[in-house]
Each structure stands twice: as structure tokens, then as C-alpha cells.
Amino acid sequence: xxxxxxxxxxxxxxxxxxxxxxxxxxxxxxxxxxxxxxxxxxxxxxxxxxxxxxxxxxxxxxxxxxxxxxxxxxxxxxxxxxxxxxxxxxxxxxxxxxxxxxxxxxx
Amino acid sequence: xxxxxxxxxxxxxxxxxxxxxxxxxxxxxxxxxxxxxxxxxxxxxxxxxxxxxxxxxxxxxxxxxxxxxxxxxxxxxxxxxxxxxxxxxxxxxxxxxxxxxxxxxxxxxxxxxxxxxxxxxxxxxxxxxxxxxxxxxxxxxxxxxxxxxxxxxxxxxxxxxxxxxxxxxx
Numbered sequence: 001x002x003x004x005x006x007x008x009x010x011x012x013x014x015x016x017x018x019x020x021x022x023x024x025x026x027x028x029x030x031x032x033x034x035x036x037x038x039x040x041x042x043x044x045x046x047x048x049x050x051x052x053x054x055x056x057x058x059x060x061x062x063x064x065x066x067x068x069x070x071x072x073x074x075x076x077x078x079x080x081x082x083x084x085x086x087x088x089x090x091x092x093x094x095x096x097x098x099x100x101x102x103x104x105x106x107x
Numbered sequence: 108x109x110x111x112x113x114x115x116x117x118x119x120x121x122x123x124x125x126x127x128x129x130x131x132x133x134x135x136x137x138x139x140x141x142x143x144x145x146x147x148x149x150x151x152x153x154x155x156x157x158x159x160x161x162x163x164x165x166x167x168x169x170x171x172x173x174x175x176x177x178x179x180x181x182x183x184x185x186x187x188x189x190x191x192x193x194x195x196x197x198x199x200x201x202x203x204x205x206x207x208x209x210x211x212x213x214x215x216x217x218x219x220x221x222x223x224x225x226x227x228x229x230x231x232x233x234x235x236x237x238x239x240x241x242x243x244x245x246x247x248x249x250x251x252x253x254x255x256x257x258x259x260x261x262x263x264x265x266x267x268x269x270x271x272x273x274x275x276x277x
Contacts, residue, residue, distance in 0.1 A: 005153050006225050008109050015215050017117050021124055023208035028128035030200035033192060036133050036179065040140050043171065044124050047147050058154045059225055063232045063241050066159055070242070073166050074253040078260035080171050084178045085268040091182050092270075 006059055014055040021048035035090070035097040039083050046076050113153060119146040133184060137175045141168055158235045 006014075021044060028041025050069045057065025091097050123143035127136045144167040151160035231237055242250055 004227065005109050005113065005155070007227075009113050011225065013113070013117075016212070017120070019208055019211045019215065020121055022211070023204045024121065024124040024128060026207050027200060027204035030203055031128060031192075031197060034133060036175070036182075037128070037136055040127055040136055040175070043140065043167075044127065044143065047144065047167075051147055051150060054151060054154060054156055054159060058156065058233070061228055061230060061232050063238055064245075066156055066233055066238060067242055067246050069159055070162060070238075071246075071249060071253055073162060074257060077166055077170055078256055080174055081260050081264045082267070084174055085264040088178060088181060088268050097182065097184070 006055070011055060011059055015052065018048045018052040018055075021045075021051070033098045033100055035087050035099050036084075038099070039080065039087070043076065043080065046072070109153065113150075116146050116149045116153065119143075120150070133179055134176070137172065137179065140175075141172050144168065156233050158233070158238050 025041045025045030025048060028044065029038055032038060032041070050072055053065045053069050053072075057063065057069075087097060090102070094101055120143055123139045123146065126139040127143060130136050130139060144163065148160045148163045148167075151157075151163060
């Protein structure tokens with residue numbers, strides 16, 4: 001059933017979908033001030049790029065792209081864990097997760 | 108049929124991503140993000156990448172979602188946890204992301220793929236068996252380093268998030 005999805009839809013639609021998804025992630029980074037939503041937006045951008053890697057891997061019929069996506073998922077899991085723990089310690093010290101309040105280094 | 112499924116999944120992906128970004132309650136954001144990631148797993152299934160679909164569901168709904176919800180529970184945020192941004196900076200954010208999308212579209216519209224016409228060769232390249240074979244022969248060293256990375260991340264998280272013992276004594 002799903003053997004020829006790229007033949008039916010074409011790689012262009014997938015590229016446009018991932019561009020839109022990536023731009024939504026950028027919108028989240030710029031639009032919100034809450035750090036936890038910022039982390040979620042970074043995850044969305046990461047997933048857009050992962051999806052494009054899988055699409056190109058299927059397009060070239062090469063399994064290396066899917067292995068790279070697997071590694072980037074491992075890195076994403078580590079990144080989320082470290083980011084959230086940094087966020088918790090920031091919340092303990094500053095009392096909020098609004099990143100506009102973090103201006104101690106500004107002088 | 109497949110085309111309809113693709114467009115429905117894409118609509119779910121983009122809509123859930125937008126709702127993630129725009130909803131005010133961070134718990135709603137987390138749940139919309141999970142809907143978005145499930146639809147991306149659906150895209151992987153549509154592309155017949157079963158291994159990655161399963162890994163994606165396990166990693167993102169199994170670990171990332173639980174981590175985010177636990178953190179939200181630990182933070183115990185109020186409903187209005189973030190102050191309103193000025194309207195000018197909101198407009199700027201929307202404009203900037205639209206311009207980013209425009210630039211990317213302009214770059215990819217002109218691009219031509221190296222392989223002009225997609226055709227199947229019939230070679231199995233993305234079943235779990237083949238991917239496991241590739242992962243444990245060609246990419247064995249990165250695979251082992253991924254485990255080191257995860258271990259280091261775990262130790263680092265414990266070190267960062269534990270309370271300072273000296274401060275408690277004082």
C-alpha cells in the first residue's frame with residue numbers, strides 16, 4: 001500500500017511541509033517568552049528536519065539517512081533532559097521561566 | 108487514498124504545531140506537541156519506515172512527553188506564568204518567521220533533485236532487519252558513542268538538578 005507514496009505525492013510536497021513546520025518552530029521561538037514552550041519549539045524544528053532526512057533517505061533508497069535520524073533522536077532525548085534540568089534549576093534560582101528576566105550578565 | 112491520508116496528516120501536523128506554539132497553558136502545549144509528533148510518526152509509517160516510526164513514538168511520547176509533564180508538575184506554574192509581550196514584538200515575530208519560510212521556499216523552488224525521476228528499485232533498505240544490520244556494521248562506533256552520550260546526559264542531569272548540599276548546611 002505504502003510502497004509508492006513518493007511517486008504519488010512527489011518530494012516537493014514533503015519539502016514544503018517541512019519548511020512550514022520549521023517556520024512554525026521559529027515562530028514559537030520568537031513569539032513566546034516561556035522557556036518550556038521554547039524547548040518544545042526547538043523539538044518541532046528538530047522533527048521537521050528529521051522528517052526531511054527520512055524523506056530523502058526513501059527518495060535515494062539509502063538506509064544511511066534513517067540511521068542518522070536514529071542518532072539525532074538519541075541526541076534530542078539527551079538535549080531535552082539536560083535542557084529541562086537547567087530550566088528547573090533556573091526556576092529555583094530566579095522564580096520564573098520567563099527568559100526576559102535572565103539578564104544578570106548584561107551588566 | 109494515500110494522497111488524502113498525506114494531506115490529512117499534514118494538516119494535523121501543522122495545526123497541532125501551531126496550537127503548541129500559540130496555546131497559553133503549557134500543559135495544553137505539551138499535549139498538542141504529542142499530537143504533532145504522533146502525526147509525524149504517521150508520516151514515517153506512510154513512507155514505510157517502520158523502525159523509525161516505532162522509535163519516534165517510543166522516544167517522543169515515552170520519554171520527552173513524560174519529562175515535559177513532570178517538569179511542568181515540578182514547576183507548578185500559574186495560569187498566567189508569562190507576561191504579555193508587546194504587540195510590536197509579536198508582529199515582528201510573525202513577520203520574521205514568514206520571511207524565513209519565504210526564503211526557504213524561494214531556495215527550494217529553484218532546486219532540482221539529482222535524481223530527476225523517482226523510481227523504486229525493489230531493494231529492501233528500510234526494514235528493521237536491514238537497518239539493524241547497517242547499524243551494527245557500518246555505524247557501530249557512533250551507536251556505542253550514543254550510549255556514552257546518554258549516560259553522560261543522565262549523570263549531568265543529576266548533577267545539575269540536585270540541590271546544593273553545602274547550602275542546606277548553612
